[in-house]
Amino acid sequence: MRYFGRGHGGCPGCGLAIAVKNVVNALEGKCFVVNPTGCLEIISSQYGRSAWNVPYIHSLFENAAAVAAGIDAALRALGRKDEGHVVVLAGDGATADIGIGCLSGMFDRKHDVLYICLDNEAYQNTGNQQSGLTPPGSNTTTTPVGKVMPGKVGEKKDMIAFALAHKVPYVATASVGYPADIRRKVKKAVSFEGPKYIQIHCPCVTGWGINSSDTVKVARLAVETGLYPLVEYENGKLTTVRKIRDRKPVEEYLKLQRRFRHLFTHPKGKEIIELIQRIADENAERFGLDIKK
Amino acid sequence: MKITVGAISFPLESEKHKTGDWGTHYPVIDKEKCDGCKTCEQYCPDSCIEVKEFNDEKYAVVDYDYCKGCGVCATVCPKEAIKMELKELYRV
Amino acid sequence: MKKVVRGFYAVAHSVKLCRPNVICAYPITPQTEIVENLAAMYANGELENCVYITAESEFGAASILVGASATGARTFTATCSQGLILMSEVLFNAAGMRLPIVLVIANRAMSAPLSIWNDHQDSMAMRDACIIQVYVENNQEVHDLIPQAYKIAENKKVLLPFMVCMDGYKLTHAYEPIELLEQDFVDSFLPPYEPVAYLTTKKPLTFGSYAPPHIYMEFRIAMQRAMDRAKDVMREVFKEWAEATGRDWGGHIAVDYPDSKIFAIAMGSVVGLIRKVVEDLRKEGIDIGLIKVRTFRPFPVEDLRDVLKDAEKVIVFDRAVSFGYEGPLSIDLKSALYGHSSADIYSFIVGLGGRDIPRKLIEDCLRNVVEGKEKLGYSFKGYTEFEEVYP
Numbered sequence: 107m108r109y110f111g112r113g114h115g116g117c118p119g120c121g122l123a124i125a126v127k128n129v130v131n132a133l134e135g136k137c138f139v140v141n142p143t144g145c146l147e148i149i150s151s152q153y154g155r156s157a158w159n160v161p162y163i164h165s166l167f168e169n170a171a172a173v174a175a176g177i178d179a180a181l182r183a184l185g186r187k188d189e190g191h192v193v194v195l196a197g198d199g200a201t202a203d204i205g206i207g208c209l210s211g212m213f214d215r216k217h218d219v220l221y222i223c224l225d226n227e228a229y230q231n232t233g234n235q236q237s238g239l240t241p242p243g244s245n246t247t248t249t250p251v252g253k254v255m256p257g258k259v260g261e262k263k264d265m266i267a268f269a270l271a272h273k274v275p276y277v278a279t280a281s282v283g284y285p286a287d288i289r290r291k292v293k294k295a296v297s298f299e300g301p302k303y304i305q306i307h308c309p310c311v312t313g314w315g316i317n318s319s320d321t322v323k324v325a326r327l328a329v330e331t332g333l334y335p336l337v338e339y340e341n342g343k344l345t346t347v348r349k350i351r352d353r354k355p356v357e358e359y360l361k362l363q364r365r366f367r368h369l370f371t372h373p374k375g376k377e378i379i380e381l382i383q384r385i386a387d388e389n390a391e392r393f394g395l396d397i398k399k
Numbered sequence: 400m401k402i403t404v405g406a407i408s409f410p411l412e413s414e415k416h417k418t419g420d421w422g423t424h425y426p427v428i429d430k431e432k433c434d435g436c437k438t439c440e441q442y443c444p445d446s447c448i449e450v451k452e453f454n455d456e457k458y459a460v461v462d463y464d465y466c467k468g469c470g471v472c473a474t475v476c477p478k479e480a481i482k483m484e485l486k487e488l489y490r491v
Numbered sequence: 492m493k494k495v496v497r498g499f500y501a502v503a504h505s506v507k508l509c510r511p512n513v514i515c516a517y518p519i520t521p522q523t524e525i526v527e528n529l530a531a532m533y534a535n536g537e538l539e540n541c542v543y544i545t546a547e548s549e550f551g552a553a554s555i556l557v558g559a560s561a562t563g564a565r566t567f568t569a570t571c572s573q574g575l576i577l578m579s580e581v582l583f584n585a586a587g588m589r590l591p592i593v594l595v596i597a598n599r600a601m602s603a604p605l606s607i608w609n610d611h612q613d614s615m616a617m618r619d620a621c622i623i624q625v626y627v628e629n630n631q632e633v634h635d636l637i638p639q640a641y642k643i644a645e646n647k648k649v650l651l652p653f654m655v656c657m658d659g660y661k662l663t664h665a666y667e668p669i670e671l672l673e674q675d676f677v678d679s680f681l682p683p684y685e686p687v688a689y690l691t692t693k694k695p696l697t698f699g700s701y702a703p704p705h706i707y708m709e710f711r712i713a714m715q716r717a718m719d720r721a722k723d724v725m726r727e728v729f730k731e732w733a734e735a736t737g738r739d740w741g742g743h744i745a746v747d748y749p750d751s752k753i754f755a756i757a758m759g760s761v762v763g764l765i766r767k768v769v770e771d772l773r774k775e776g777i778d779i780g781l782i783k784v785r786t787f788r789p790f791p792v793e794d795l796r797d798v799l800k801d802a803e804k805v806i807v808f809d810r811a812v813s814f815g816y817e818g819p820l821s822i823d824l825k826s827a828l829y830g831h832s833s834a835d836i837y838s839f840i841v842g843l844g845g846r847d848i849p850r851k852l853i854e855d856c857l858r859n860v861v862e863g864k865e866k867l868g869y870s871f872k873g874y875t876e877f878e879e880v881y882p
Contacts, residue, residue: 118469123444176558211547319470
């Protein structure tokens with residue numbers, strides 16, 4: 107039984123599609139999907155061309171968390187809670203920028219909603235504009251590389267800390283490089299009562315400028331360089347971390363992507379690569395990513 | 400012409416839309432090497448590769464009606480049983 | 492049972508009897524007491540099969556109701572002014588998705604400058620959203636209108652959001668003896684909500700699809716047709732209510748002295764005052780009638796043309812301005828009457844931001860028009876002339 111079908115408009119090798127497929131399959135279609143405006147919505151919910159075989163609603167850009175809260179409330183009021191899990195599949199812009207108010211409200215009121223942020227690190231649907239989750243040094247159309255500016259100045263918003271600050275009982279990161287891990291985390295998440303947050307790293311072939319066949323390779327490199335630690339927090343405590351055997355230098359990840367290529371030639375590039383390496387080192391330190399020999 | 404109230408759409412109508420002509424390459428499965436581990440199934444963004452059982456054999460089969468030729472399956476196959484070949488249409 | 496209660500209680504009591512499933516609250520003066528009363532009822536367990544949510548903003552509140560309504564729940568919220576405009580994006584979205592959300596708007600002026608006092612600028616700003624708008628004259632009318640609003644909005648031929656507009660403070664906070672409805676009666680009048688389609692795993696559907704140019708226009712035309720059908724559905728429901736309760740509020744408009752040649756026209760609580768002035772002027776022998784416009788959207792074009800086809804003078808009182816033009820009721824009235832009436836139309840904009848509308852102001856306006864002392868077109872009344880200076 108297919109819950110997310112074929113014929114959708116995703117680019118060949120689309121990271122989002124890999125993530126979404128694994129999420130709805132893990133739940134065996136017993137879910138209500140709330141999807142704000144973004145790439146996923148555009149590729150899958152054109153009138154008369156829906157790729158969804160689960161109850162699905164698209165409302166606006168910034169209100170996915172609130173709409174999901176409303177579905178949760180209605181299911182409770184109507185005594186239909188056992189029908190399925192309320193799941194939000196939202197982009198990073200809809201989560202960390204425009205929708206952060208509604209997200210905070212939904213977390214705070216402890217609605218029974220699994221909020222999944224599909225992190226492709228920019229507003230990709232409108233052509234790669236920077237968002238709160240765009241990493242430093244990225245070449246986006248609103249933080250382009252010029253004679254003076256080397257791409258995005260500023261770091262990724264720590265949405266994991268944001269969720270933990272709201273005492274969300276289950277918080278995790280995942281990556282399309284490891285779909286079995288995504289499925290495991292989704293199943294684990296829905297065993298918790300209340301809000302859940304999972305941030306899935308999804309490479310964007312078109313926006314990041316990678317070969318379509320490299321989606322998984324790039325996703326794994328993000329994890330293997332320590333830039334995207336895969337962690338799990340349960341009731342505020344860090345319970346699992348995906349350790350790295352031989353942590354790779356960040357250049358191996360950066361050089362495969364057009365959005366970072368300028369870092370190897372731009373006058374400020376070296377400084378930024380050092381900053382990115384520092385971020386990876388700090389992640390390794392904070393989560394104990396390196397396997398001690 | 401009929402339209403639904405509130406622009407509600409029915410499930411899986413996207414499957415009328417055959418995206419198989421998008422790519423320049425297509426995956427070819429080496430049935431000898433494939434052991435039916437289903438790794439490719441988990442990764443395909445378009446859900447167009449499936450491990451099927453035939454008598455005593457089990458191997459991956461591609462639905463070329465939808466395959467966009469992205470090449471992800473070839474990169475993740477642990478047995479290197481998938482090769483991306485250039486479509487006839489694009490051969491010189 | 493008749494009881495002296497404040498307007499906001501009359502609203503809350505009526506909403507409770509309609510058995511809502513999801514109520515969303517966000518405070519904004521002067522509607523806050525409506526949701527406070529509902530919260531108290533909820534805390535006492537008086538609302539069955541209901542979840543009461545205090546949202547993080549009006550935008551959040553409206554979005555929660557979109558999700559809830561799409562799942563098949565009967566929903567309610569109240570707002571006005573800044574809150575209404577903040578949730579405007581969601582209300583446009585709800586109208587397009589054909590969700591029968593009922594809202595009470597405690598009409599309040601728009602900032603800037605900040606004003607918590609009454610006029611119609613807030614709901615007027617939403618007149619293009621494809622949301623039904625009915626304006627009430629007193630608290631008994633709003634108490635009666637809530638069950639009718641659900642019945643109309645949820646009718647399969649309509650399926651649009653419904654704004655019940657009541658003047659903030661003037662009605663919300665006023666004490667009035669209200670014949671309070673009983674649960675049995677409301678249950679017999681208003682059946683449970685049966686959505687035509689809703690989110691369920693038993694029948695997965697995709698809500699909120701996007702529509703490219705080859706199909707979008709048809710959806711918007713479908714909405715216009717729903718508004719057209721709403722006119723008849725509303726007339727039927729209004730009639731049904733009148734027969735069931737003996738309280739006949741009229742149709743889309745309510746006319747006093749339909750054979751007059753001069754008419755005053757207004758919406759909302761000011762109608763009550765104008766009615767008194769009209770009665771007194773008639774005692775002096777002046778042939779003047781009153782038209783209370785109840786339904787502003789869908790605009791009652793046919794009803795107004797019918798009453799005003801032979802009128803000589805029409806005096807419109809607006810409580811809002813469409814800046815760059817004139818009062819919205821006057822604009823829509825003139826466009827409805829074009830080619831259908833040769834009446835001279837005099838438009839007065841009064842009572843912005845809670846500015847008092849003294850009886851004398853109304854009387855002077857009406858008298859001056861009757862005596863030919865006013866010029867055609869529009870003017871603001873009841874203000875102090877000023878000069879604008881730079882600080």
